[in-house]
Amino acid sequence: MRKGYVWNAALWVLLVHPALWAAGAGEALFRTHCAPCHGPKGEGGRGADLAVRRLPRAPDDAALSAIITTGIPGTQMPATRMTAEENAALVAYVRSLGRTQAVRAPGDAANGKRLFQTKGNCAGCHTVGGAGGRLGPELTDIGTRRGPAYLRTALLEPEAEVPENFASYRKLIYTPDNFLWVRAVTADGKQVSGARVDEDTFSIQIRDASDRLYSFRKDELRELHKDWGKSPMPSYRSVFSESELQDLVAYLASLQGPS
Ligand code: HEC
Numbered sequence: 154m155r156k157g158y159v160w161n162a163a164l165w166v167l168l169v170h171p172a173l174w175a176a177g178a179g180e181a182l183f184r185t186h187c188a189p190c191h192g193p194k195g196e197g198g199r200g201a202d203l204a205v206r207r208l209p210r211a212p213d214d215a216a217l218s219a220i221i222t223t224g225i226p227g228t229q230m231p232a233t234r235m236t237a238e239e240n241a242a243l244v245a246y247v248r249s250l251g252r253t254q255a256v257r258a259p260g261d262a263a264n265g266k267r268l269f270q271t272k273g274n275c276a277g278c279h280t281v282g283g284a285g286g287r288l289g290p291e292l293t294d295i296g297t298r299r300g301p302a303y304l305r306t307a308l309l310e311p312e313a314e315v316p317e318n319f320a321s322y323r324k325l326i327y328t329p330d331n332f333l334w335v336r337a338v339t340a341d342g343k344q345v346s347g348a349r350v351d352e353d354t355f356s357i358q359i360r361d362a363s364d365r366l367y368s369f370r371k372d373e374l375r376e377l378h379k380d381w382g383k384s385p386m387p388s389y390r391s392v393f394s395e396s397e398l399q400d401l402v403a404y405l406a407s408l409q410g411p412s
């Protein structure tokens with residue numbers, strides 16, 4: 154019996170203890186570096202829901218490790234510097250999130266899809282699977298990029314996450330992280346407002362709400378206003394009932410990209 158005890162203690166020190174250390178370290182690293190965007194349990198928020206069985210962009214541990222090191226260029230997902238041991242502990246922890254059954258967004262996704270196309274008129278501004286408007290960002294894989302809580306806020310307070318200004322190199326970052334609403338007045342008094350599509354030192358391209366694309370030389374414009382933090386998307390707080398909101402969020406969360 155005594156021999157068994159010693160043997161167990163040795164096993165604990167050799168095998169179980171390092172594993173527990175790694176799990177604890179992984180959790181602590183996650184809380185510091187990842188939870189602000191991915192939620193305390195990886196349920197998603199500004200960042201993707203990580204408590205899923207398959208991560209589309211991190212199918213194996215090597216890919217997950219690389220994403221942590223380099224981030225996902227063109228998105229808000231940042232590069233995070235850490236030691237190889239810390240990286241490994243974090244990979245193991247993120248994988249463990251996918252094994253616990255997370256609470257899925259409640260609601261009826263099929264009804265959400267119907268509301269998207271009818272009452273919400275969302276397709277007027279958003280493309281899903283090739284069809285729809287282009288004023289707002291494409292939503293074909295929105296369920297892999299944002300968590301349910303964020304999606305809900307996007308519907309209730311569209312301006313909550315629109316950047317107030319933008320410091321990083323603009324050409325590499327896509328909307329909505331780089332969304333800018335602009336208003337221009339031409340020399341002959343014509344007013345145009347819409348989303349900035351492209352801009353350089355001398356010119357700017359703008360897409361208006363009826364999907365018309367304009368290109369101006371800046372020295373031709375009498376006025377150019379950049380409304381950082383503004384969104385043309387209306388709040389749906391008074392449009393949808395609570396259960397309709399849940400259905401829409403369930404539908405958006407189900408959009409996982411081209412299969
Ligand atoms: C500033 C916010 C932010 C932080 C901090 C952040 N992420 Fe992300 N992460 C995102 C966003 C946004 C996406 C979705 C990017 C896109 O649009 O494709 C993402 C995507 C991912 C993906 C891809 C998910 C998939 O579906 O394949 C993984 C994995 C990931 N993050 C892990 C992490 C880990 C681990 C950390 C901590 C080291 C972390 N992220 C920190 C915002 C963040």
Ligand code: HEC
Pocket residue numbers: 269273274275276277278279288289290295298299304307308311312314315328329332348384385386387389401405
């Ligand atoms: C008048 C055009 C317009 C309409 C109508 C509209 N949106 Fe948007 N939406 C936008 C624009 C522009 C953005 C980017 C700026 C922002 O975040 O508000 C956006 C952002 C979003 C985002 C955040 C995307 C991300 O990756 O952060 C979601 C989700 C969204 N819309 C869903 C919807 C749904 C669902 C509806 C219908 C109920 C809808 N939108 C109706 C223009 C619109």
